[in-house]
Amino acid sequence: MKALRYLAPNVAKTENIEEPLCGQDEALIRVHSAGICGTDLAIFVGKHPRAKAPLVMGHEFAGEIVEIKSSEIDSEVTVGDKVTVYPLLSCGHCWACKNGVSHVCRDLKLIGIDRDGAFAEYVNVPLDLILKFPEDLTYDQGALIEPLAVAVHAMEMAGEPDWQTAVVVGSGPIGLLVGLCLKHSGIETTIISDINAHRLKRAEKLGFHTFNSTEGNLVDLVNEVTHKEGADIVFECAGSSPAALQMCDLVRPRGKVIMVSVHKEPPPVDLRAISFKEITMVGTRVYTLSSYQKALQMIKDLPFDALISHKLDIGNAAEGFELMQKPEDVCKVIINIS
Numbered sequence: 215m216k217a218l219r220y221l222a223p224n225v226a227k228t229e230n231i232e233e234p235l236c237g238q239d240e241a242l243i244r245v246h247s248a249g250i251c252g253t254d255l256a257i258f259v260g261k262h263p264r265a266k267a268p269l270v271m272g273h274e275f276a277g278e279i280v281e282i283k284s285s286e287i288d289s290e291v292t293v294g295d296k297v298t299v300y301p302l303l304s305c306g307h308c309w310a311c312k313n314g315v316s317h318v319c320r321d322l323k324l325i326g327i328d329r330d331g332a333f334a335e336y337v338n339v340p341l342d343l344i345l346k347f348p349e350d351l352t353y354d355q356g357a358l359i360e361p362l363a364v365a366v367h368a369m370e371m372a373g374e375p376d377w378q379t380a381v382v383v384g385s386g387p388i389g390l391l392v393g394l395c396l397k398h399s400g401i402e403t404t405i406i407s408d409i410n411a412h413r414l415k416r417a418e419k420l421g422f423h424t425f426n427s428t429e430g431n432l433v434d435l436v437n438e439v440t441h442k443e444g445a446d447i448v449f450e451c452a453g454s455s456p457a458a459l460q461m462c463d464l465v466r467p468r469g470k471v472i473m474v475s476v477h478k479e480p481p482p483v484d485l486r487a488i489s490f491k492e493i494t495m496v497g498t499r500v501y502t503l504s505s506y507q508k509a510l511q512m513i514k515d516l517p518f519d520a521l522i523s524h525k526l527d528i529g530n531a532a533e534g535f536e537l538m539q540k541p542e543d544v545c546k547v548i549i550n551i552s
């Protein structure tokens with residue numbers, strides 16, 4: 215089968231490799247659509263701490279079940295079903311796993327990072343991770359459920375949305391999806407900032423109030439909009455050091471800062487502001503199964519098309535990594551395999 219594999223830092227190729235076997239209590243999925251994520255880019259450039267070459271990347275995907283090997287007679291899914299996959303593999307016996315928060319398992323692994331994933335014609339996955347999706351959903355929508363689940367989980371971790379003004383720092387796919395979730399919950403004003411004018415144009419088209427941080431100070435704009443009080447809530451989706459340093463200046467006293475991005479190094483943070491304003495900082499990691507299921511229900515209500523900037527065929531899928539490193543209008547890159 216054709217598969218895009220990570221072979222060495224900055225080397226990924228579409229090759230012909232053996233089809234994976236369907237193991238016991240697994241299903242074999244014929245992949246139709248898979249999204250390239252920032253994490254895949256981190257793997258590609260050789261900066262992911264766990265991923266080892268050769269690896270078929272890809273953890274955001276949708277496809278069709280072609281084979282099932284189940285020890286139970288009544289499996290919830292059947293051959294021919296259109297499905298997506300909750301790609302988290304947790305250990306099952308650490309504190310987190312025993313306390314219903316297995317997404318923060320101390321030994322968390324992912325399909326497409328720690329074992330072969332979905333940038334391929336076929337992928338084998340444990341049966342209990344498969345989620346069926348409605349017939350009227352497209353495979354491309356199915357591939358966007360995973361990043362949407364990140365945003366849905368961030369919203370859940372933020373608590374009851376009783377805020378009026380929200381700031382989203384970073385207008386990549388996750389920042390935009392957080393913005394769309396905020397809109398969906400009826401938040402009055404959402405300001406999305408970035409340093410990339412192309413990305414901001416996309417956010418503007420989606421109806422957000424945007425700000426280019428290379429052209430001024432975001433704090434000034436937030437103060438102007440909020441009568442110098444600060445935003446009720448800030449979602450940090452940029453993963454950059456300047457964004458981390460600024461986030462506490464953007465929020466009002468007793469406001470919340472939600473960490474959505476993963477910082478590669480520990481950035482400087484204004485701890486004094488956290489004390490003086492009694493700011494609540496909330497960390498978030500991937501998603502729970504319930505946020506994933508909620509994302510599956512929500513995806514059809516969102517203008518998901520607006521997030522897909524490029525579609526590539528599996529044959530030239532490696533181009534996706536070049537695209538994502540260009541300062542152009544690149545949002546979600548989808549690999550189609552048919």
Ligand SMILES: [Zn+2]
Pocket residue numbers: 251252253273274360361
């Ligand atoms: Zn992802």
Ligand SMILES: [Zn+2]
Pocket residue numbers: 304305306307308309310311316319320321
């Ligand atoms: Zn665990």
